[in-house]
Amino acid sequence: MTTLEVKDLHASVVSAEGGDDVEILKGVNLTVKSGETHAVMGPNGSGKSTLSYAIAGHPKYTVTSGSITLDGEDVLAMSIDERARAGLFLAMQYPVEVPGVSMSNFLRTAATAVRGEAPKLRHWVKEVKGAMSDLDIDPTFSERSVNEGFSGGEKKRHEILQLGLLKPKIAILDETDSGLDVDALRIVSEGVNRYAEAENAGVLLITHYTRILRYIRPQFVHVFFDGRIVTSGGPELADELEENGYERFTQAAATGA
Ligand SMILES: Nc1ncnc2c1ncn2[C@@H]1O[C@H](COP(=O)(O)OP(=O)(O)OP(=O)(O)O)[C@@H](O)[C@H]1O
Numbered sequence: 001m002t003t004l005e006v007k008d009l010h011a012s013v014v015s016a017e018g019g020d021d022v023e024i025l026k027g028v029n030l031t032v033k034s035g036e037t038h039a040v041m042g043p044n045g046s047g048k049s050t051l052s053y054a055i056a057g058h059p060k061y062t063v064t065s066g067s068i069t070l071d072g073e074d075v076l077a078m079s080i081d082e083r084a085r086a087g088l089f090l091a092m093q094y095p096v097e098v099p100g101v102s103m104s105n106f107l108r109t110a111a112t113a114v115r116g117e118a119p120k121l122r123h124w125v126k127e128v129k130g131a132m133s134d135l136d137i138d139p140t141f142s143e144r145s146v147n148e149g150f151s152g153g154e155k156k157r158h159e160i161l162q163l164g165l166l167k168p169k170i171a172i173l174d175e176t177d178s179g180l181d182v183d184a185l186r187i188v189s190e191g192v193n194r195y196a197e198a199e200n201a202g203v204l205l206i207t208h209y210t211r212i213l214r215y216i217r218p219q220f221v222h223v224f225f226d227g228r229i230v231t232s233g234g235p236e237l238a239d240e241l242e243e244n245g246y247e248r249f250t251q252a253a254a255t256g257a
């Protein structure tokens with residue numbers, strides 16, 4: 001049983017122009033436990049990706065107050081790879097390209113780092129092949145450079161390939177559904193469900209669309225607005241957002257209600 005706990009988290013981004021840091025997260029409270037799926041929805045620019053980066057340990061974001069713990073351990077005191085070894089995983093909204101590093105080398109290095117020992121080559125090759133075929137990824141991709149020249153949807157599929165191989169305790173999926181065609185959406189969702197079930201994992205799913213929630217069923221839905229979670233509910237909240245948008249939250253913010 002694993003618990004990721006985010007308490008009153010404030011974080012700033014280092015300004016590109018060398019000016020003052022800009023506060024993006026303004027008091028996020030969120031708890032994700034093993035076996036739970038949480039969906040986070042919210043307008044563009046509200047800070048959803050910033051939250052995922054702050055949890056994963058992206059150096060551009062500075063946590064100014066609040067806490068993040070994993071089973072009581074201080075995540076903020078951990079380096080990025082310690083966070084990964086502790087069982088945290090982030091599938092990025094915009095996966096980075098790593099020219100010159102093949103997918104197969106990258107995956108094996110990542111698995112070695114997370115598992116603490118190199119996977120036995122014969123087992124590993126089989127494992128990767130199986131995982132790739134589950135996600136309908138062409139085997140030739142294993143010799144291509146990480147994400148280089150991959151289409152948007154291909155990048156997203158490879159994020160889920162990593163998820164299936166690294167088997168984190170808590171997975172944060174930042175708009176994994178964006179850019180996927182209808183078949184890929186189903187295949188990727190099934191991949192997430194398979195992993196979550198097998199590992200009894202906690203999943204934090206950031207999305208703009210309820211379509212993916214028909215495949216990956218969240219027990220909790222949170223509305224993220226202006227740097228914090230302003231409302232939480234069950235799956236019905238996602239339907240309400242689809243129908244009415246974020247107007248009631250925008251208005252509440254405008255009137256200070
Ligand atoms: N390096 C930066 N310099 C200045 N502002 C930044 C920087 N990085 C992020 N921001 C700002 O922080 C805010 C939150 O961005 P973030 O990417 O977390 O939003 P989001 O909720 O994920 O949006 P989307 O739904 O569009 O993905 C945005 O207004 C963004 O412009």
Ligand SMILES: [Mg+2]
Nearest residue numbers: 048049050093
């Ligand atoms: Mg984002």
